[in-house]
Amino acid sequence: MAKGTIIIDQDCCKGCGLCPTVCPQHVITMEENLLNEKGYHPAVLVDPDGQCTGCAVCAVICPDVCITVFREVPAQRRSKTAA
Numbered sequence: 001m002a003k004g005t006i007i008i009d010q011d012c013c014k015g016c017g018l019c020p021t022v023c024p025q026h027v028i029t030m031e032e033n034l035l036n037e038k039g040y041h042p043a044v045l046v047d048p049d050g051q052c053t054g055c056a057v058c059a060v061i062c063p064d065v066c067i068t069v070f071r072e073v074p075a076q077r078r079s080k081t082a083a
């Protein structure tokens, strides 16, 4: 399965809680112990086992475009690109 990761702009997040509900890998949670500069509890990635696939569903659902997705390019495709 593809590997990926995300960066959530914590100060952009309005704490709506949508992204954790759609993540198929269940690696996003709301940070209840932190307030961002807007005064909201932001979403955070908690993925110690590298389960994020880079599917980008979280980024698509985010109404404020706070999530950037990175996805590993498979080695096979990398070598074709390099040729």
Ligand code: SF4
Pocket (backbone or CB within 6 Å): 004, 005, 006, 022, 023, 024, 025, 026, 027, 028, 051, 052, 053, 054, 055, 056, 057, 058, 059, 069
């Ligand atoms: S990219 Fe996909 S798997 Fe990764 S955190 Fe977002 S919804 Fe979850």
Ligand code: SF4
Pocket (backbone or CB within 6 Å): 008, 012, 013, 014, 015, 016, 017, 018, 019, 020, 042, 043, 061, 062, 063, 064, 065, 066, 067
């Ligand atoms: S969908 Fe966007 S605004 Fe809503 S909790 Fe997730 S990162 Fe924050």
